[in-house]
Amino acid sequence: MNITVDQRPHSKVAVISSEDVVISSVNDALDLMADIRYNHECDKVLLRKEQLTEDFFELKTKLAGDILQKYINYQLKIAIVGDFSGYNSKSLNDFIYECNHGSNVFFKGTEAEALDALHGA
Numbered sequence: 001m002n003i004t005v006d007q008r009p010h011s012k013v014a015v016i017s018s019e020d021v022v023i024s025s026v027n028d029a030l031d032l033m034a035d036i037r038y039n040h041e042c043d044k045v046l047l048r049k050e051q052l053t054e055d056f057f058e059l060k061t062k063l064a065g066d067i068l069q070k071y072i073n074y075q076l077k078i079a080i081v082g083d084f085s086g087y088n089s090k091s092l093n094d095f096i097y098e099c100n101h102g103s104n105v106f107f108k109g110t111e112a113e114a115l116d117a118l119h120g121a
Contacts, residue, residue, distance in 0.1 A: 005040055011119040013079075014042040015111075016051060024053040029067040033076055043075060044118040046111065049082025057084075059091050072104050077121050079106040079114035 001018040014036040016022055023029045036042050055061045071078050084096055084107055099105040103121045108114040 003036065003040055005042060006046075006115055006119075008119045011044065012040075012042045013044040013046055013115060013118045014040050015046045015115075016048070018051055020051070021053050022047065022051040023056070023067065026063070026066050026070065029070060033071065033074060036076070037074075044077045044079075044121070046079045046081060046114050046118060049080055049084070052080065057087055057089075057092060059089065059095060064095070068099075068105050077104050077106075077118055079108055079118050081108050081111050081114045083109065 001016060001020070001022055004015045004017065006013045006015050016032070023032060032045070036045050049057075053063070056064050056067070059065070068078070084092075087093065096107040099107055106114060106117040106121075108117060
């Protein structure tokens with residue numbers, strides 16, 4: 001895993017690069033959060049959909065809710081980049097829609113859209 005920082009005036013986003021799954025549990029998410037905060041001094045993170053376990057996108061596992069609640073509680077904004085059209089779950093689509101209308105969690109199609117959302121949040 002590699003972490004780079006995308007910086008704009010008054011905003012820094014940690015961009016995660018990895019071919020592997022980075023978050024497969026709440027503890028993985030907390031470890032990543034600590035790394036981003038303390039080693040990179042960021043309070044915003046961009047991940048690709050493939051860097052999250054598929055269980056994240058099965059809302060009945062409650063993994064997405066548990067992870068995202070931790071990030072919100074610790075005031076870390078997150079954007080997840082990818083194509084979410086392959087998921088046929090109405091509840092997941094509703095969840096993504098609601099997140100995109102907030103200011104803490106974003107699901108975006110491109111890295112540029114995700115960076116704009118995070119830097120603007």
